[in-house]
Amino acid sequence: MAYQVLARKWRPLTFKEMAGQTHVLRTLIHALDAQRLHHAYLFTGTRGVGKTTVARILARCLNCDTGVTSNPCGECGTCQEIMSGRFIDLIEVDAASRTKVEDTRELLENVQYAPSRGRYKIYLIDEVHMLSTHSFNALLKTLEEPPPHVKFLLATTDPQKLPITVLSRCLQFHLKNLVPSQVANYLQSVLAAEEIEYEEKALWLLGQAAAGSMRDALTLLDQCISFGEGVVKTEAVAELLGTPDFERIYSILDALSERNGEALLAQVEEAATQNPDFTALATLLQKTLHKLALAQTVPAAVSNDDGQQERLMALAGRFSADDVQLYYQICVQLLQELTNASEKRIGFEMALLRMLAFSPDVYAGSHDHVVSERGGSESNESTESSAAVTGDIKKKPEPLTDEPAAVDPVAQPATCLLYTSP
Numbered sequence: 001m002a003y004q005v006l007a008r009k010w011r012p013l014t015f016k017e018m019a020g021q022t023h024v025l026r027t028l029i030h031a032l033d034a035q036r037l038h039h040a041y042l043f044t045g046t047r048g049v050g051k052t053t054v055a056r057i058l059a060r061c062l063n064c065d066t067g068v069t070s071n072p073c074g075e076c077g078t079c080q081e082i083m084s085g086r087f088i089d090l091i092e093v094d095a096a097s098r099t100k101v102e103d104t105r106e107l108l109e110n111v112q113y114a115p116s117r118g119r120y121k122i123y124l125i126d127e128v129h130m131l132s133t134h135s136f137n138a139l140l141k142t143l144e145e146p147p148p149h150v151k152f153l154l155a156t157t158d159p160q161k162l163p164i165t166v167l168s169r170c171l172q173f174h175l176k177n178l179v180p181s182q183v184a185n186y187l188q189s190v191l192a193a194e195e196i197e198y199e200e201k202a203l204w205l206l207g208q209a210a211a212g213s214m215r216d217a218l219t220l221l222d223q224c225i226s227f228g229e230g231v232v233k234t235e236a237v238a239e240l241l242g243t244p245d246f247e248r249i250y251s252i253l254d255a256l257s258e259r260n261g262e263a264l265l266a267q268v269e270e271a272a273t274q275n276p277d278f279t280a281l282a283t284l285l286q287k288t289l290h291k292l293a294l295a296q297t298v299p300a301a302v303s304n305d306d307g308q309q310e311r312l313m314a315l316a317g318r319f320s321a322d323d324v325q326l327y328y329q330i331c332v333q334l335l336q337e338l339t340n341a342s343e344k345r346i347g348f349e350m351a352l353l354r355m356l357a358f359s360p361d362v363y364a365g366s367h368d369h370v371v372s373e374r375g376g377s378e379s380n381e382s383t384e385s386s387a388a389v390t391g392d393i394k395k396k397p398e399p400l401t402d403e404p405a406a407v408d409p410v411a412q413p414a415t416c417l418l419y420t421s422p
Helices: 022-033 051-063 077-084 101-107 133-144 180-194 200-209 214-227 234-241 246-257 261-273 278-297 309-316 321-338 344-357 360-373 376-394
Strands: 040-044 090-094 121-126 150-156 171-174
Touching: 022 051, 022 171, 040 051, 051 077, 051 090, 051 121, 051 150, 101 133, 180 200, 180 214, 200 214, 200 234, 200 246, 214 234, 246 261, 246 278, 246 309, 246 344, 261 344, 278 309, 278 321, 278 344, 321 344
Parallel strands: 040 150, 040 171, 090 121, 121 150
Antiparallel strands: none
């Protein structure tokens, strides 16, 4: 049997198997249980968040042989045919390849006829925003008042391109991007079922790299399993993705908290040997500093999206609030400088050295150290000198006037003017 990729093999078959999207699933489940069914549903969201998956599950809920239910049996002939893509009354259309008005008219020719086997005839139109203006116009009347045996399920990644007349005829559900914790938990269940060894930190890296898309996460997981020869390890995942490891960021922050310049440069050297993306490293450092600021001011706002909440809370107590704010500003400036830097490693290294050089407590400590080494007499002279200078500065200047000053004839010597005749 041919190998089936994880993104297709582990596509959810029921609402309970879905990761996230609670706000959408709750509405659909209650509507199905109460038999409050709309004739047109619109699912929006970015790629890989489950729009088509939810639509297919809804199609099974509507046509399951056991009746309209929020939990289809998955064993009847209708459920099996829908899962395998062979159900005659589920018409799936890719709007990107059928944009013409003739295609839409051909699609709607059989709307008035009753379904062949199922309870409802369901039209699932993917990427519906790709339809032309004339196609939308041809669809409007049927979309507003379809026969009672017809349901429309529309999916799109760009709802802004849909006419308002289409939006007003549909129940719209927006599927959110998945957070890394949801992705990591789902990947963990997949790997456990596949009996593949893994490291939990590697799954957090995949959750970050997926950028909210479960399909992207499963595709990357497939690639990581092949790269790691059947094992998902943190180092291998970081090397494959080219993304920085969380350990690197926390090692850099540990060195900054200890004011250890040698350890700081050693981390940069070790990162350079792995050919990292220093822009991504700087971005991750900036995000971590933001979480440190939250941990210091509003600890309850710190989430566990990267699986490092406990370590972050412990690290927050080792920095002053001034340090964290300064480091964050340096990171913002660093991201601007890296776009024009001839060598990104040097730019990143200089930013870390800048954090050490301009840290408020480091400056204050060095100033106190210089003052303590001075002798008593020298300190007194310095104090008197500074006081004298301060006194001179504070003297009120004489007012300036336009009138000439009065001249004392006694105090001033006489001046003779010698005239010679021509």
